Amino acid sequence: MSMNALRMLPNRRQAIVQSLQLGAFALPALSALADSAKPEGRMVFVFLRGAYDGLSMLVPHGDAHYAQIRPNIGIPKPDGSPKTSLALDDLFGLHPACADLLPLWQQGLLSAIPCAGSPDTTRSHFDAQYHWETGKPGSSSPSAGWLNVLSGMVGDGIGLHALGVGESSPRILSGPRPVQLVGNGLLATRPGTMAESKTREAVLQLYAGDQKMAKAMLEGANNRMSTAAMLKTPSMPSSSEQQAANNGAGSPQGLALDAKHLGILMRQNRSLQLGFLSSGGWDTHINQGNVTGLLANNFTNLSNALIQLRMAFNEPNDLVIMASEFGRTCAENGTRGTDHGHGNVMWLMGNAVLGGRHHGRWDGLAKDKLNEGRDLPVHHDFRSVFAQALVRCLGFRQDKMAEVFPGYRWDSALDGLFKA
Amino acid sequence: MTEFWFNHFNVYQQKGIVRPFAGHYAINVARAHALGKFEDLVLASAKHPAMLYYLDQWLSVSPQPARAGQSSRGLNENYARELMELHTLGVHGGYTQEDVRELARVLTGWTVAPRTQDGFQFVMRLHESGTKTIMGQSIPSSVQFVGMKEGEQAIRFLANHPATAQRISLRLAQYFVADEPPKALVDRMAKTFLSTGGDIYQVMQVILNSADFWDPANKLYRTPYDFACGSLRALNAGQDRAKWLQAFGYAAVAGHGIQNWQTPDGYAFNASTWLTPEALTRRIDFALSIARNVPERSDLYPYLSDSTANAVMKQGPSQRMGFVLGSSELVFK
Numbered sequence: 001m002s003m004n005a006l007r008m009l010p011n012r013r014q015a016i017v018q019s020l021q022l023g024a025f026a027l028p029a030l031s032a033l034a035d036s037a038k039p040e041g042r043m044v045f046v047f048l049r050g051a052y053d054g055l056s057m058l059v060p061h062g063d064a065h066y067a068q069i070r071p072n073i074g075i076p077k078p079d080g081s082p083k084t085s086l087a088l089d090d091l092f093g094l095h096p097a098c099a100d101l102l103p104l105w106q107q108g109l110l111s112a113i114p115c116a117g118s119p120d121t122t123r124s125h126f127d128a129q130y131h132w133e134t135g136k137p138g139s140s141s142p143s144a145g146w147l148n149v150l151s152g153m154v155g156d157g158i159g160l161h162a163l164g165v166g167e168s169s170p171r172i173l174s175g176p177r178p179v180q181l182v183g184n185g186l187l188a189t190r191p192g193t194m195a196e197s198k199t200r201e202a203v204l205q206l207y208a209g210d211q212k213m214a215k216a217m218l219e220g221a222n223n224r225m226s227t228a229a230m231l232k233t234p235s236m237p238s239s240s241e242q243q244a245a246n247n248g249a250g251s252p253q254g255l256a257l258d259a260k261h262l263g264i265l266m267r268q269n270r271s272l273q274l275g276f277l278s279s280g281g282w283d284t285h286i287n288q289g290n291v292t293g294l295l296a297n298n299f300t301n302l303s304n305a306l307i308q309l310r311m312a313f314n315e316p317n318d319l320v321i322m323a324s325e326f327g328r329t330c331a332e333n334g335t336r337g338t339d340h341g342h343g344n345v346m347w348l349m350g351n352a353v354l355g356g357r358h359h360g361r362w363d364g365l366a367k368d369k370l371n372e373g374r375d376l377p378v379h380h381d382f383r384s385v386f387a388q389a390l391v392r393c394l395g396f397r398q399d400k401m402a403e404v405f406p407g408y409r410w411d412s413a414l415d416g417l418f419k420a
Numbered sequence: 421m422t423e424f425w426f427n428h429f430n431v432y433q434q435k436g437i438v439r440p441f442a443g444h445y446a447i448n449v450a451r452a453h454a455l456g457k458f459e460d461l462v463l464a465s466a467k468h469p470a471m472l473y474y475l476d477q478w479l480s481v482s483p484q485p486a487r488a489g490q491s492s493r494g495l496n497e498n499y500a501r502e503l504m505e506l507h508t509l510g511v512h513g514g515y516t517q518e519d520v521r522e523l524a525r526v527l528t529g530w531t532v533a534p535r536t537q538d539g540f541q542f543v544m545r546l547h548e549s550g551t552k553t554i555m556g557q558s559i560p561s562s563v564q565f566v567g568m569k570e571g572e573q574a575i576r577f578l579a580n581h582p583a584t585a586q587r588i589s590l591r592l593a594q595y596f597v598a599d600e601p602p603k604a605l606v607d608r609m610a611k612t613f614l615s616t617g618g619d620i621y622q623v624m625q626v627i628l629n630s631a632d633f634w635d636p637a638n639k640l641y642r643t644p645y646d647f648a649c650g651s652l653r654a655l656n657a658g659q660d661r662a663k664w665l666q667a668f669g670y671a672a673v674a675g676h677g678i679q680n681w682q683t684p685d686g687y688a689f690n691a692s693t694w695l696t697p698e699a700l701t702r703r704i705d706f707a708l709s710i711a712r713n714v715p716e717r718s719d720l721y722p723y724l725s726d727s728t729a730n731a732v733m734k735q736g737p738s739q740r741m742g743f744v745l746g747s748s749e750l751v752f753k
Binding site for chain 1: 436675698704726
């Protein structure tokens with residue numbers, strides 16, 4: 001087979017899948033993707049709202065300061081038992097509640113950037129999340145979300161290319177481009193009154209005098225029925241039922257269900273290249289626990305969600321990135337929790353990831369190495385991490401990057417994030 | 421009007437400690453000045469703890485060298501920027517980044533006073549002395565106007581600027597007349613705004629006396645919050661707690677929770693934001709659900725077109741109110 005024929009394969013497959021399932025038609029690629037050797041990958045961003053405690057998930061057990069500054073909430077050095085951290089290497093370990101992720105690390109599919117984040121020093125969740133979602137640290141002016149902007153620059157540059165599951169209208173996806181938003185938990189699986197053909201007909205008659213409304217109605221009903229049909233699963237734990245009622249970011253438990261829905265929908269519609277998921281419940285100021293407790297429970301649920309994503313996103317250039325708006329204080333506070341910090345651990349998962357190791361700068365937990373003597377510093381701008389990912393996994397053109405992240409800088413210290 | 425002004429001078433309850441002040445803000449800023457002078461409204465908002473906290477004005481202090489024992493925080497331009505960009509002039513209102521910075525300098529010292537009744541204080545030692553220039557205006561204009569009066573003078577200047585008159589008139593016309601209101605109407609409103617010193621009552625009179633306001637072709641699509649309130653009203657369910665929760669739950673899931681918009685620009689209120697296919701079907705779900713088994717109100721039928729009335733009457737009596745709520749006539753206002 002010639003090189004040309006090889007290159008065409010993904011496109012043809014994509015076109016066939018689309019025409020079979022959604023009646024969509026393939027358009028020639030224009031957009032900001034590089035012309036040659038298009039990786040055709042997909043990227044999913046998992047946003048942990050509220051600032052998760054990265055130092056409990058990626059445990060720097062090899063740093064003597066860790067146990068000193070976290071006498072009650074620290075995760076002990078690995079001793080092989082599930083009551084301690086699980087050794088990744090001499091320096092880092094994994095929280096035992098994340099045991100399911102250990103094989104991914106060992107197979108080189110999972111990596112961490114321990115000191116990443118936003119260059120802006122705000123400790124406000126509100127401002128920091130806004131900066132992450134607009135891609136403009138320091139600016140609170142109204143702005144489109146960067147995934148929305150990006151969705152207009154990938155694929156054919158026209159149709160739907162981004163999907164959010166969970167939140168009704170996350171900032172990161174809002175803006176002028178059309179994106180697909182699906183409700184959290186079981187909300188997504190319910191076609192509502194539109195499932196009854198009699199009601200559907202009656203509502204269409206109600207709009208008989210208003211063509212525009214009738215058209216919108218018909219389109220909406222079709223969307224909802226097809227989403228619900230794709231997600232239809234015979235049995236679902238009843239606890240997820242409650243998650244459906246939560247507005248905004250769901251709970252960590254709901255995340256696995258949302259992750260599953262995201263995987264199904266992005267498998268069915270291959271023009272969706274960008275996915276977004278979020279969960280709340282990470283703002284652990286009080287009694288966060290250690291190997292067990294509040295945060296440990298969250299990590300169990302988070303691991304379940306990541307495993308779901310691993311199953312759905314396992315093609316050569318698929319990538320999952322996980323992060324929070326900022327980190328938490330390195331030392332525990334007076335209420336056995338942690339307060340708002342600065343830098344934090346970002347995670348990358350996928351076949352292209354140069355995994356089984358951490359990336360970027362790590363200077364340890366000595367006080368003089370910390371931001372303001374208390375937080376992990378931000379050695380790597382989150383936009384630089386995403387920029388590397390977009391180039392490697394989506395084949396996004398580097399010279400177009402400033403349209404997504406104005407003012408970002410290419411960080412060559414992260415050039416080894418992915419397999420060559 | 422209260423809703424319009426709260427949204428125009430939006431604050432977000434989940435930022436910092438804004439929440440306990442938001443209700444007070446709605447009543448004592450947005451409602452109290454809803455039909456008064458625009459400059460009084462801007463000043464009231466500028467001095468309210470909800471706004472002082474929300475846009476970080478309380479943290480903004482003079483960057484002049486800190487005295488011993490003081491922290492060396494500096495200027496925070498957040499409020500000054502939004503005051504120009506969103507509250508008054510608008511983004512194309514003719515100001516520059518330098519003007520934003522100068523305004524931020526003028527406003528240093530404006531901060532919260534946790535133990536006083538109105539919650540506002542001006543702290544002279546946090547204020548940056550010296551002359552500032554905003555859009556060619558020297559501030560303070562004379563020695564009598566040093567200190568807090570500098571900020572008041574600047575706000576009055578911005579509130580009565582022609583760009584502000586145009587922007588406020590346009591937004592009011594978009595809110596009360598049409599997503600794209602006639603330019604002639606907006607111009608008349610702006611003219612009245614300037615000639616009356618920003619008298620909102622007089623500006624509203626221009627709207628109410630215009631043919632455009634009464635023209636049936638000028639339809640406005642109800643936002644989810646409008647629709648939630650309108651439905652409760654149509655169902656006479658103002659006292660029904662379960663229906664209240666259902667209505668505002670619907671609005672929240674639709675992305676329009678009560679006073680819950682994060683950024684200072686406030687909720688959009690045009691049809692292109694809210695009239696989307698999937699959202700329309702969820703609105704129908706809500707309408708059919710909240711009105712199920714509610715007795716029909718034949719007094720509403722004269723407002724329906726023949727085609728709508730026919731479709732409604734094909735339903736059984738227990739379903740009819742839901743179809744009335746979901747009709748074109750009631751999803752628009």
